[in-house]
Amino acid sequence: MPNKVAYLHDGTKAWREAGLALETGRTAAYGSASEDAKRFAEERIAKLAEGDSFPRIDAATAAAWAKDERRTTYQLDVRTPGGFAEAHIPGSIASEGGQLLGVAYRTIAVRGARVVLIDDLLGVRAATTAHWLQRRGFEIAILLHDFQSASLVKAA
Template sequence: MSASTIDSKIFRQWLADGEELAVLDIRHRAAVGYASPLFATNLPADHVEAEIDRFIPRKSVRTVLADDGSCVAEQLVERLSGHGRSQLFALAGGIPEWTKGGLEGLPTFDTPGVDFSLAIRDAKGTPVITVDELVALKGQGADVIVLDSRTVAEFDKDHVPGAISVPGAELVLRFADLVPSPDTRVIVSCAGLPRAIIGAQTLIDAGVPNKVAYLHDGTKAWREAGLAPEIGRTAAYGPASEDAKRFAGEHIARLTEGDSFPRIDAATAAAWAKDDKRTTYLLDVRTPEEFAEAHIPGSIASEGGQLLGVAYRTIAVRGARVVLIDDLLGVRAATTAHWLQRRGFEIAILLHDFQSASLDAA
C-alpha cells in the first residue's frame, strides 16, 4: 500500500475525528444512486480533475477518493498531487472493500436524508397521508392542494397530477400566494420521503393556519399504485407578492424562534473564502433564476430545498463553514439554516440587497 492510499481502518478513524475531511465517491452516478453507502459527494472519475476545485476549494484539506475497486482513485491521486493537493488519498479497494463486511454499523460521511427526516417525523409526529387517501379526497372534491418540494427540473419529469412545484426552501415564502384559504388541506410531496417530511414540518412549525401532512413516498408511491403521473411544468410558484412576503416574515420568525446564526457581510464572506486554514462554502439558496440575474462573486448556486435533503451533493468537506446567502427578507436562508444546524453544520447567514447597483454579477 502506497503512502497515498489508506485502508478502511484509517478511513473510519478520519470519519470520526471531527477534523475537516473531504470524501468523493468517484463511481459512475448510476452505480452510486442515492449516494449509499458513504453519503459523500458523488463526482465521477472523469469529472474529478475539472471540478474538484469547486467542491473542495482548499487544496490542503484531507481528501479521500473512493472508486469501484478499479484503482482509478490511485491514478487520480497521483495526477492531482502534482497540482498542490498533497493531502489526497485513495481508499484501498474502494467501495467493494469498504462494504465487504456488510452495511450494518458502517459509518457515513453525512447523515442520510431519509434517516434525518424520519427522526424529525418521529420526534414531531409529522402527519402523513397515503396515496389512496389523497385519491379519495380528490374524488370527494375536497379542498386540498399538493405542493411538490423537489426542484423544478424534477417536478417537470413527473409529479402527482394537480401538484404545484414549490422547492422546499420556497415553501414559507410562496405559501400565502399559493394557499390563500386557511381551510385548504396542504399535502407536501417529493420523490419519496425526506424533502416531503421536512417541508411539511417546516410549514407546521412555522405556524401556518392550514392542516398540513406529507404524502407517504410521494411520486414513487403514486406510480407504484398504478396511477399515471403528470408530466411537464403544469403549475409552479411565481414571484412572491408583498402579502406573501409579509406572511413569510411573520411565520419564519416562529419557525426559527430560538435559532441563532452569525450574520456576516460580503466582505467577511470573501475573507473567509480566502482563509487557507479553514474551508468556507458560499451557498446562494435562492432560485437558479435569481442567481443567474445577480449573485455575489465566488458564491455557488445551491437551492435551499436541495441542501435540506441532500447536502452532501454540494458540501464535500465535513467541518467546513457554510455561509447561506439570500435576499434581505432571508426566508430561504432561515429555513435552510434551521434544519442544517440540526445536522451538525456550522452556519452563518449573509443577506444581500441584490437590487443594488453596486453588485457585480459574476
C-alpha cells in the first residue's frame, strides 16, 4: 500500500472481501519513541481525555486492592508484550492496550471488577485504553510506573 494503514473499517475481513491480499507472519516492532513523538502523544491524549477523570494510584494501592477478597481487581499492563517481558509490576498481567480494547471480555471476566491499567510514566496507552473501557462501563484506575526502577520483576 502506498499509504500506511492506521485503521481499517471492518478489519481484515473487509480487506479480504475487497479482494486484497493479507500479509501475515510479520513480527517487526516499533523502536523507542522520539522526544517529538512523545510531545505529540501527550498533546493528543490530553485532547482525547478531556473530561475523563481516572484515579491515579500507586503500586501499594494496587497491591492492597489485589489482596481484597471481597472484590476482584485486574492489574493489566497495557505496554507491549516485550516491555512486559523486560520488567513488570509483580502480580500484573500482560494485556496490550489495543488488544484489550478489542477483546476485553477475554481478560476482564468479572462484572464489577476494578481494572488497574499499568503503563510507563508517559501513560498514553493507559489513558487511551481507559478512555474507551470506561465508556463500556468498566471502573478504571491508572498506575504509571518508572520501569527502570529496581522494584520490578525482571526477566531472567
